[in-house]
Amino acid sequence: MKFPSISQRAALAPPSPIRKLVPLAESAKKRGIKVYHLNIGQPDFKIPPKIQKELEKAASLDYLPYASSLGITENILAWKKYYGKVGVSLETGEIIVTTGGSEALLLSMAAVSDPGDEILTFEPFYANYLGFANLLSAKIVPVPLNPSSGYHLPERKIIEGKISKRMKAILVTNPNNPTGTVFSKKELLLILEIAGKYNLFIIADETYRGISFDEKRCYSFLEICKKADRQRIITTDSVSKRLNICGARIGAIICKNRGILAALNAFCQARLSSPTIEQLIVSSAIYDLSYVKYLSLEYKKRRDAFIKTLEFELAIKIHSPEGAFYTMVKLPISDTDHFAAWMLSSFSYQKQTVMVAPGSGFYATDGMGKDEIRVAYVLNEKEMTAAAKILARGVREYREIKNKISNIKNK
Ligand SMILES: Cc1ncc(COP(=O)(O)O)c(C=O)c1O
CATH class of the missing domain: 3.90.1150.10 (Aspartate Aminotransferase, domain 1)
Known part of the structure; x- marks a missing residue:
C-alpha cells in the first residue's frame, strides 16, 4: 500500500x-x-523544600483550569521580582511564561525568522538549537570557538565575517552549555555592538544565569545594554536548572519589543497555556537567589x-x-x-x-x-x-x- x-x-x-x-x-x-x-x-x-511544600498544597486542588496564555499572574510577578533582583527592571507585560526554556527558544526563533533566514550562534552549541531551527526551516550559522581560549569569543572580524543578508539574530548562551563558559561584560558589549551595526536581534539564552564559579559574574544583556538596544533583545529563561526542577517545564521569555510581544502573544494563544500546577508550585522559589x-x-x-x-x-x-x-x-x-x-x-x-x-x-x-x-x-x-x-x-x-x-x- x-x-x-x-x-x-x-x-x-x-x-x-x-x-x-x-x-x-x-x-x-x-x-x-x-x-x-x-x-x-x-x-x-x-526538589527544593520550598517547592516540595507547594507541591503538597497543590495536591488538594479540586479544579485544574487552563492558565492564561501568557502565564498566571503569580508566576509573572515572581519573574518580575526575580529580574528586579538581578538588575533588570520589567513591566508585567514584558514577561511571557512558557513551557520550559525550550518553548521560549522555539517561539523566539519563530518570532524573528522566516524559512531560509539565518541565526548566528557560537560553536559548540546546545544541540537542540539545530532541532528548533529545523522545525522553522531556519539555518544555524556557527562561529567556531576555541578550547585554547576557554571557548571565549573570537575577534570581531571573525564574527562579522559570518553575517549575511539573511541573518536575523545572534543567539548567545550565557553561561554556556556545552562549554561552561561565562561570557564577560566586554564580550556581551561586543555582541551588542555587532547586532546594532547589522540590525540583528539578540536571543539571549540565559537558562544557567547565576550558576558560576570562582566569583565569575553572570551579566544579562538586558542589564548592561543601552536603552536603545533593549528593543533587539529577547531573553529566554527557565526554572529547570536554576531551581533544579527540570520536569516542571516552566520557562519565560523576557522582551521589551512591542512587535515581538504581540507576535509571541498570538503564538501563545495558539498553544493555549503552560502547565498551571507547575506555574503555581515554582512561583515563590523563582526569586529566591x-x-x-x-x-x-x-x-x-x-x-x-x-x-x-x-x-x-x-x-x-x-x-x-x-x-x-x-x-x-x-x-x-x-x-x-x-x-x-x-x-x-x-x-x-x-x-x-x-x-x-x-x-x-x-x-x-x-x-x-x-x-x-x-x-x-x-x-x-x-x-x-x-x-x-x-x-x-x-x-x-x-x-x-x-x-x-x-x-x-x-x-
Ligand atoms: C542552553 C539551554 N537552553 C535551554 C534549555 C532548555 O531547558 P528547559 O526546556 O528544560 O527549560 C537547555 C536544557 O538543557 C539548555 O541547556
Whole structure:
C-alpha cells in the first residue's frame, strides 16, 4: 500500500546527541550494569523544600483550569521580582511564561525568522538549537570557538565575517552549555555592538544565569545594554536548572519589543497555556537567589572532583568551565560517537560504565567535535570521581583495542 511521504523537515530532524544513546544505556541496565549518567543536564539534587511544600498544597486542588496564555499572574510577578533582583527592571507585560526554556527558544526563533533566514550562534552549541531551527526551516550559522581560549569569543572580524543578508539574530548562551563558559561584560558589549551595526536581534539564552564559579559574574544583556538596544533583545529563561526542577517545564521569555510581544502573544494563544500546577508550585522559589548560590558551590565541587581525577588518570588537560555544569573534554580518541556507544554496549568495569554525549552533535560544522565528549557534572563528588575513573579505564581499553586492530591491519 502507498502512503504519502513525510515532510522534508521531518526527514531531516536531527536526533539529540544527548538522548540518542538511551536505548543502549537501557539495555546495559538490563544486563545489570550501573550506568553513570554524565550525558544529560539532569542533576541528582532533590526538589527544593520550598517547592516540595507547594507541591503538597497543590495536591488538594479540586479544579485544574487552563492558565492564561501568557502565564498566571503569580508566576509573572515572581519573574518580575526575580529580574528586579538581578538588575533588570520589567513591566508585567514584558514577561511571557512558557513551557520550559525550550518553548521560549522555539517561539523566539519563530518570532524573528522566516524559512531560509539565518541565526548566528557560537560553536559548540546546545544541540537542540539545530532541532528548533529545523522545525522553522531556519539555518544555524556557527562561529567556531576555541578550547585554547576557554571557548571565549573570537575577534570581531571573525564574527562579522559570518553575517549575511539573511541573518536575523545572534543567539548567545550565557553561561554556556556545552562549554561552561561565562561570557564577560566586554564580550556581551561586543555582541551588542555587532547586532546594532547589522540590525540583528539578540536571543539571549540565559537558562544557567547565576550558576558560576570562582566569583565569575553572570551579566544579562538586558542589564548592561543601552536603552536603545533593549528593543533587539529577547531573553529566554527557565526554572529547570536554576531551581533544579527540570520536569516542571516552566520557562519565560523576557522582551521589551512591542512587535515581538504581540507576535509571541498570538503564538501563545495558539498553544493555549503552560502547565498551571507547575506555574503555581515554582512561583515563590523563582526569586529566591540563595538556592542558586548553593547550587553553584555544589557544582564547583563536582567540577573539581571530575576534572582532577580525569586529568590525573589520562594525563590530559581539561578546559575548566566557569559556570553551568558542563565541560567539553578532548579525548585521545578519533571517533567519540563510536566510543560513547561502545562504552554502553561493550565495556564495563565491575558492572559499571559511563554514559557521555559525543561531541559531534554540538557542532554544525561537519567533522568537528569527533574527538570530544560533553560531560555534565550532575552527580555528587564521590560519584563523579568514580565515574571519571571508569571513563578513563574505558578510554584506555578502547585505545588498546583500536591499536591492536590497526597493528593487525598494518601487518
Ligand atoms: C542552553 C539551554 N537552553 C535551554 C534549555 C532548555 O531547558 P528547559 O526546556 O528544560 O527549560 C537547555 C536544557 O538543557 C539548555 O541547556
